[in-house]
Amino acid sequence: MAISKKNKNRISVDGKEYLWWIFDEYDQTEFDGIQIKAVCADQTHFIKYGLQQKDEDRRLVIALKNYAKLIHLSSPPKFENDQGIITKSGINRMIKWCKQDGHLVQYARDRNNFNLNDEEKQALAKEILKMIS
Incomplete structure (x- = not known):
């Protein structure tokens, strides 16, 4: 299924294009509250990150299309700034961090x-990271 580009931002990281957006949702996703979703333009995978997570419990989610395979990675760095705002450079850092x-x-x-x-x-993590790199 195609993703609407309306109200989405674009970023290119290591030759792959991503659409990303910020949304606020509770009880329907891995994170409650304000979160980021970055979807690869070929829709093979996506990355989700919750803003304003506690330092001791920060995590990030990488999933393949339709949640066929999914991993929660522990202890990512904080990608948003001290005011809780994520910028294009924060998105870039987030995507690059996932590929390490x-x-x-x-x-x-x-x-x-x-x-x-x-x-x-x-x-499984190695398999997913190989697929997204």
């Missing part, structure tokens, strides 16, 4: 398998 190796996987799901062990979580 060595993330701690807090939660992972591979299709309908919700009970992955730590080794399987890390393998």
